[in-house]
Amino acid sequence: MPTYHLNINGSQKKVETEADTPLLHVLSDYLELNAPTYGCGLSQCGSCTVLVNGTATTSCMLPVSSIGKSEITTLEGLVSDNGKLHAVQRAFVKEQAAQCGYCLNGMVMTTISLLNKNPSPDDVEIRNALEGNICRCGSHTRIIRAVKTAAKSL
Template sequence: MAFTLTVNGATHSIDTDEDTPLLYVLRDELGLNGAKYGCGVGQCGACTVLSDGAPLRSCFVPAASLSGRAITTLEGLRAPDGTPHPLQRAFLAEQAGQCAYCIPGMILAAEALLREKPAPTEAEIRTALDANLCRCGSHNRIVRAIQRAAAERQR
């Protein structure tokens, strides 16, 4: 099945089976490896991307169903000159990624939160990330990183 996807501001012509998950198209067809395969059933958050600004688990959503929507991956958060996004800088500063497998999903979930609530409370951050799992136990550093990024955006 042929369709188009808009990913990180660029339009791509895709020709794949209509049931192919977005994650596979991103990684295998477009070479975007930020989103990770974790559980395959949308429960861990490693595959999180943004669809029209809202978090979306890309591992089980058919890519063809997203034609016409704006998809943002971790790679799409960087500025055109390659400058890291404020969330990326904050995650580095807080050493929030021990193994870093969950971090792309965490950053994209945090970006969706900060777009909706520029100055979230700690409880709001924890609630927004509740469905994103970190097996390393870096949650406290992840929360601090999001607080840091929110503060930076307020300046």
């Protein structure tokens, strides 16, 4: 079985698994990182989103063999050493932008990716960036408000 050396949340992790194992399964099953969540398994709901070199990427269909030396960041990797939440996480809490929380991982990670590329997005840009993340609870207006709050604080 192949061995992969992965850069996850700033640490090197060694994993032995098949080449076609989805990154999501490596994160949850081997590394016990549970923020990226299995949703649809088809890269359509966004709940499994991680940052790959700073860009929001769904992990449920991404084979571990394609990662190479890429830097992977999960929601767990956003919290600083002193336990302080990332500015986007703080904005989501402040705006109460989650109800059940199932979509929260994808919304936060996608927001970080968006704000890395565009620090002052308008409503249309926010909606376009988040369109790959499904929220079944209907928290969309609070999520958009949280993105704007985060943009102001960064």
